[in-house]
Amino acid sequence: MTKLATSLRRAAWVLAGFACLAASSPAWAQETSPSQQTKLDEVVRQAVAEGRSVRAIVRFTDEAARKRGAGMVSHRGGHVRRAFNAVGALCIDVDAATADALAADSGTVSVSIDAQVHSSATGAMWASQSSGADAPRQNLQRGGRSISVAVIDSGVRPHADLPAARIRKFVDFVNGRTAPYDDFGHGTHVAGIVAGSGAASLFLEDPYVGAAPDVDVVALKVLDRTGAGRTSDVLAALEWVAANHTTYNIRVVNLSLGHPVFEPAASDPLVQAAEALARRGIVVVASAGNLGIDWRDGFPGSGGITSPANGPSVIAVGAVDNKGTHARGDDSVPGYSSRGPTRFDLLVKPDLVASAHHVVSLAAPESYLFEKFPGLHVNPQPGAVTQYMTLSGTSMAAPLVAGTAALILDANPRLTAATVRAVLEFTAQQLPDTNLLTQGAGSVNAQGAVRLAGLIKPGTEVGQIWLQSRNG
Template sequence: MNQNMVRKKFVHPTVQKRIAAGSKQTLSVIVYSQGRCDHIRECIQQAGGKIKYELPAIHAIAAEIPAESVDQVAAHHMVQFINDDAKVFKCMDFASLAANASLANEAGYTGKGVGIAILDTGVYPHYDLVRPTNRIIAFKDFINSRPQPYDDDGHGTHVAGIAAGNGFSNERYKGIAPEANIIGVKVLDEEGSGTTSDIIAGIQWVIDNKEKYNIKVVNMSFGSPADNSHRDDPLSRAAAAAVQSGLTVVVSAGNSGPNARTITSPGITPSVITVGAVDDNRTSTYADDFVADFSSRGPTPSGGIKPDVVAPGVNITSLSNTGPTAYVSHSGTSMASPMVAGVAALMYEQDANLSPSSVKNKLMNTCVAIGEPKTAEGSGIININKALGVEDITPSQGSPQPSSPRPRFGRSRRQNPRMGFDSSLLALLFLFL
């Protein structure tokens, strides 16, 4: 097979373009093996490549390879494909409704002991996460290799608070699973961006440490443009491997709506729970809820229907990295995703033997549809109370919510003028992909 045929068959188009442009630099790539990582390690090194990570979850190696040597590597009989090590970005929109986790918490479900891995910009030790007990039980930094928890952007802290803040500084902004443990995995830098290989290395670390920290749920509020099938996309393959290992993986859909086919990777992965964002108009009725304009729409490049579910994602107040008692409001699918991750943690507390597919199916089968296309809302808005089998409440139709309240996941469409909304159920936080 001649060089051009090898390149066309085994090298990603983006990498091909960089080679064709005469680049003299090293290229950041992910090299897939036909077998194990050690089958291709020597060939990469012999081509002058520098290995960044070995990624056994997807049988690949992330490396820096001189542009003129890529064809040499691609021609090796054990190399399956060479992909671009693409940039990945947080899903924050610069621009609540359905979550009543308080009822579930009062029924005894708080996520106690369940580990939620937050792959993001880091986690700041906000009082709502470390007091009265430090629930940031592990921290791994793939950007700066620092040992102690920190967040030089703020996105990851906001996400963690939505999923598991306990309201220590302000009860109003309590998260969905206020006694869950947080495992912070920093894979994005101070600007909220990172490389595909750093993220896959983070996923690999979570897989390898899930038993040690009782990690049941992984949240990824970021995305990269999806121009490949999920079968060929590196992030998607890694996310699928995490699910296969027994982890429930929750990811944001992306903030590139309202156009069709804008779901980002790893949200295109069939087995993960992909979450879009709704605007609840700060009322306690579903009737005026709609999918946020920025929320990415399906289908995926493979024709799959995504998102799977939607959750509140507009003007969500959660933890800030600017101080131990500070809060901030953000919008985006990044905020909707950790809400669902928190609900998954509650479900694992209720039944530790659930499989990832059981969690996903139960969430999707108990959603409330709001009348938008499946490619916009998926199965609808998650209903936490129904998913957990907790007795529902009936708030008064259309009653206003205070600024940035806790999302309420079990609202009823029925009107009951004698039952006002219980203000003690208010409190929450949010962020976007």
């Protein structure tokens, strides 16, 4: 592709992002009436064919249909676990016949498996830093102050770099505990990439500082001590954000987790819950997944983007291996990083890539990862208590972008979620010899994104100049 074609394509993305608003149709609406078979995702369809019971999430056209569905489940001996108002759904345990009967009801939109979700991280044995996230802080004096980022993960353990005072709220959807904790260790690491202050490593020439060290964190625990969870718990967390984002000034949500795609985005309840938040103006960032290697031949393959990163309004982030240097010239996308297009919908994903290979961030002592993998510990002071560890994966890429989004909103709080995404994509730097379905718009450029955001004049009428000069 020529440089001109590339420039035109990227300019079109940006103009669309600045000029268009997200669709505002009701979350429950469904224009078409799919057949009974297509209402079942591929996992539920297989279970029904084999006569197996399922734990499913059923979406309905309206409240009357949902009440009718709940009655059907109870009458047939099933169990209603939870209701989700944002996407008009119920989480249920039913036998195969009931799942089939629900699909036959005209008020049912979709029947989806309550899929297991997993973190998008993998171990690594040495550390590096070169995200460029420190440039906006040092050169533009931005840290994300007064903004909260919701980290939907395995929890957060208070740390010298992220003390309890900066964890504005902790909600445990797994065990119901009230004090912040992290028994897996992944969420603490992710939160450190977003918001770590570097307090425990300030003696180093290059401290381990997060992308937006002044933001607050809202920690929503949906993964257990092994890094696994349920889609229904993630839905509950997203619904909690929808109800409480104003109270805690949550402008960005990070989801370093996901599950394989089993149905189109329009019927996937996890995608639809994320899309509902984006319509509220919240920037939703998700890891693209670590399914980049085709298990059949061991080479990078396509179609590995996980849910909810396959959502049209969700910023899907793939991984970059920076080779342990600050220079970008040797950066590349590792094989494990999921490639597009998305299953079923064939959307161009990921949207961006970011540093994610051998990343040092906060450790959670006594957690599963901390105890199980001592080789991942990073201790810059021999003999001292271990404060950091290193992980790799698209789980580490997403929070770097989420933190950068917070910096953008710090620079210009009136920007919409769509504009934040457009700024991130327009300023991204393309990696050489890497295609669109591997890197999206390119590698996140935090400094460029924050500079551009500060020049945008929100609310400018169509046809008017929407960028101000440096002199105003």
